[in-house]
Amino acid sequence: MDDPSAQFQHEDLIDILWRQDVDLGVKREIFDGCLRQREEEITRARERELKRERELKRIMQRIQKLDKETGEFLPSPSSVNSQAVPFSETLHSTEFTQRSPVTQNPLLSALLFSQKSQKPPSQEQAFSELLSLPDLQYYLDVLESEGSSLPLEEITEICHQNLPEPQRENSTDALCGVTQTISDSFEVAQPLSCMPSDPIEILETCIQTFSDPGNPTPSPSNTIYSCSTPENQVILPKCHINSSDSTLSEFCPYTINTSKPEQLNSAPGRDAPQTLLQFEERHVLLGFDDSASVGSVDLETSLYAADTLSNGQSDKDELESIQSDYTDLLPLSLHSDAVDATLYETSAQHQTQNESTPKYSPQANPLTTSRAAGVRRVCRDEQRAQAMSLPLSVHDIINLPVEAFNEAIGSCKLNNAQHSLIRDIRRRGKNKMAAQSCRKRKLDGLFDLEDEIEGLKREKEQIKEENKRNARELQETKEKLRKLYNEVFRQLRDEHGNSYNPREYKLQHSTDGTVYLLPRGTANKTNTPTEDLPFAL
DNA sequence: GTAGGATGTCATGCC
């Protein structure tokens, strides 16, 4: 601080901070005190910046949820970036923006003009149209008068209290549209070289970002997603992929930039070292899970849209390939296996970064097991649902009863694409379960048939053994009968004491137990005694 | 590179 140049930079920074905080009632004289007071002011200013950052995060989250409530399908920035027009030109071209509180507010102005090339023309046009709304102007006036540190909820409440009843709903939508535009201006794809090289560092950054205690405000989307499993719900920063670098977008689709507002607060050309220190760029590896549906993945949106509209097989295959690679990088754990999923992400990302190999090889990752493969397949509709910002989880879409399902989708304003997708997801999910049960039944039937075959084989062997035993017993019985027969004939004598010739006579056993000696030529087939029977034994 | 299993998806018929 004793260095004159450092002192100059310090005062320059104070001047910058003072200009940013002028709306908060901070006087310039407060920076002219002793060094300690200046340091305290710097600390306070940084705290205020952090507070603003949290507010902006809430705004971004609020935008996404409100967008889901209205069912409006916002155009993907990545899909229109190629024809982007500098946002400042559009804004400055309108007379309104010259006196707009947004442009006059240092914070909002910096936000709006700091990322010119990133602004999609459609959103610029929407922003210009929104700026013309009187209700929105009122919001911005309140925002300007109350200071940017005022929570958005309070601003909204103030505006609602001061606006006529019929205009309140539209006003909220308008404000959300503006904040959407502002939040979109934050999104800047970061080069891979900025990524932390240490997987643990990536994981810590991810956890720190997702568990930010400064943003506990419940959002409307939490209500919307109440049907989802709450334990899986994670509010994620919006995932943006800069389509201007298609290679980067395709090969590194999870580079999430949650640039801090400090960076955006800085005016162009401001490069003081202490200011640069505030430009903490966070690269977060986004780990989707079952219900982390808040994060909007533009690439997935484009993929799904292209997938749906594509008629060429080659294009479809290519898109499928890209989508497959994309999904391969997504853990999408259905079991809330967040740490595992994050490590999965980290591993894949790290490999891509270190080896500069764009294609992720599933075989190279030890975590790519059959379970991961199944999860990946299961989560294809999850990604589509996230990309289309469906207000229901895939689980609910599939498993809700018809009445509850129709009521749920009826209560939400869905566009045609969302309605079609939600129906397809339900149909595919039902059919998927049906196919699984069908295959299970088929396998069970095969197993039952195999068991039946084994049982029949055993029964056949038993019958064979029984037949052999019966045949043997029959032979023994026949032998006994023959011996007995011969013995009877041997003992028989006629009235002259002569034995009967077995070739001329035979013995016949009647039903009443009487045995008759019959001449063979006159045998009675009915086994009944006849007149010619000489005698009964 | 190929075979085979597992799984998802679509088409179709039936209830």
Place this chain on the structure above:
DNA sequence: ATGGCATGACATCCT
């Protein structure tokens, strides 16, 4: 008419 179920057929992924 609609939705769900069952199942054959095909595609894709993975081992």
